[in-house]
Amino acid sequence: MLSLSRSVLACLAAFAAPAPAVAAESYAHDPMILIDHGVICQVTAQGARPAPDTLLGEINLIEQTRDMDVTTRVVPAKAGISFGIKFTLRPGTGERDMRVIVTHPPMGPEGITRESWTAAVSEGRSSLNLFTFEFPYEMVPGEWVMALEAEGERLMEQRFEVVPELAAPGVLSVCFGQDFLS
Numbered sequence: 001m002l003s004l005s006r007s008v009l010a011c012l013a014a015f016a017a018p019a020p021a022v023a024a025e026s027y028a029h030d031p032m033i034l035i036d037h038g039v040i041c042q043v044t045a046q047g048a049r050p051a052p053d054t055l056l057g058e059i060n061l062i063e064q065t066r067d068m069d070v071t072t073r074v075v076p077a078k079a080g081i082s083f084g085i086k087f088t089l090r091p092g093t094g095e096r097d098m099r100v101i102v103t104h105p106p107m108g109p110e111g112i113t114r115e116s117w118t119a120a121v122s123e124g125r126s127s128l129n130l131f132t133f134e135f136p137y138e139m140v141p142g143e144w145v146m147a148l149e150a151e152g153e154r155l156m157e158q159r160f161e162v163v164p165e166l167a168a169p170g171v172l173s174v175c176f177g178q179d180f181l182s
Contacts, residue, residue, distance in 0.1 A: 028156040031090040032148060035126055037158045038068035039075055040082045041175035043132060051117035055108050059117050064128045069174055075160050076168035077139035081175065084130035085146055085158045089123040096121050099149045100129045105142035
């Protein structure tokens with residue numbers, strides 16, 4: 001009888017144990033429409049504007065109609081690589097100011113983990129928000145999340161995994177034209 005009781009207790013303990021953590025999923029809630037997410041190999045800044053809630057205090061302005069070169073969640077930590085989201089608003093929504101929020105592993109001397117800026121988003125017009133690796137301290141492997149909020153409500157979240165550059169050979173092949181697969 002004692003062995004049966006131990007077996008029953010072991011079974012009950014197994015069911016009572018918490019389930020392993022499952023990675024959160026990316027999402028877009030109405031009125032957001034995610035067009036694409038991934039990597040753009042090379043962007044050319046068309047100026048900059050102040051963004052006091054970022055490590056550098058400004059963001060680069062880029063062409064909003066660019067397409068992703070690679071649709072992916074896996075991003076190589078390599079200088080010149082840009083990654084992010086392309087999205088729009090559902091028809092009938094008009095224009096809204098959104099807060100773009102990027103969370104990432106600690107970077108820079110202060111160990112910053114969150115940066116944000118505002119972006120005007122309009123229905124029927126694509127918007128592109130990217131993070132570009134420019135400095136060695138930015139190329140931090142781990143989970144990065146790009147999110148959009150309006151009036152305090154999180155409407156979109158796209159997750160990326162930044163990896164050491166050689167751990168994403170397919171992206172490097174597209175961006176740099178070399179065979180990183182061998």
